[in-house]
Amino acid sequence: MTSPADLPAVLSVNLGTPRQVEWRGQQVTTAIWKQPVTGPIRVEGINFVGDDQADRRVHGGADKAVYAYAVEDYDWWSAQVGSLGPGTFGENLTTAHIDLTAASIGDQWHVGTAVLEVAQPRTPCFKLGIRMGDDTFTRRFALGGRPGAYLRIVEPGLIEAGDQIRLVPASLPSISVGALASGNLTIDELIAVSADDRVPDGWRIAVDRELARR
Template identity: 35%
Template sequence: MLLENNDGYKREREMKLISVNIGRKQSYDPTRPEKKSGIFKRPVSGPVEIDRLGLEGDAIVNRKHHGGPDQAVYLYTMDDYAFWADDGIDVEAGLFGENLTIEGVESATLCAGDRLKFGNVTLEITAPRVPCNTFAAKMGDPAFVKRFRDAGRPGAYARVIAQGQAEAGQAIAYLPAENRRMSLGAQFALHFEKRPTREQVETVLSLPVAIREREHYAELLGTLELRS
């Protein structure tokens, strides 16, 4: 990823796949043991197959809100985890339920349409992660949804453009989208904006966002048009 150093020169920052994480069905609320989720993910060794619906062997329980071709893979970054470590969280790969833990970029700077390539795999960024109560329960903190919102470090969902194998240690090539009109950080913040503008909503809809994002913002645009 291109960054600018203190001398003003552009340089290429290496991006790397740190960990591949797989989740099994597991209870997340001790008061309701029948409620299960695949959010508890653990690093695995060796190569893991990635197809258009995600990682082989990874559990997706609530398919209404999770998974599918446009949210097949969730990524979080060591750069973002550094923030949480400074905030007192004992971080480890897979802590936030991500499939892939990467380094070399902050997730909020990515944009829908950006692509990440490693080995034979190509992923296309589609949406920021919007936190839910399951996430808060997993973290053991009812206020964690608000903490995650305020931190502005959402991680990134991605669709699978090219299938293949993922393995810790692979170098990642960053391929920016041509139309980078809104960062994931701005797209994430828009979810919590009480008075979004029509221009903001139309910008999101102009990007190759996940289908759930598209449906949400298409409905929101209809509401804004009724108000005008």
């Protein structure tokens, strides 16, 4: 029997706004530094209230409104690089007891008074390397196969640390976050992704290009 302590839940809500940091002799604007906050925080539109992104061309927007990363994946990384706290990878929600890599695009999370929907995996940019103080970390993160999940906001509401996550699985056929991030899809999977309007346009365009090459 599953106890409440083993159910999917939010361990931490993490917010941050853009700041300038010096990296390799240049000033870079980034909002990857996120800090845990207390109390219920409203999530609406394309963000948590009090959170922001530095460059909306590649970060944020409806299909990247909320980024989640699992404490179990942090444990895996910590064994390699040392202790890492919530928000280190720039996530808004640090979660427990939910396999984000196995999550399907279209899975819905009823959490707090909000409803979120898994939208896509993360493709890390160079700013993750800045956050980790290691230019090679962006590639290491991609190769690690633990991308975390971006979620869109289906219904606005309040979320706080300790909230349980009630999962409503995506209708089939669906593609997992890990499979989409891997790029190693079968023809049948590529066709399914191309036809799935829950998958963001950028991924579907890339899939259509891959189908045209095969």
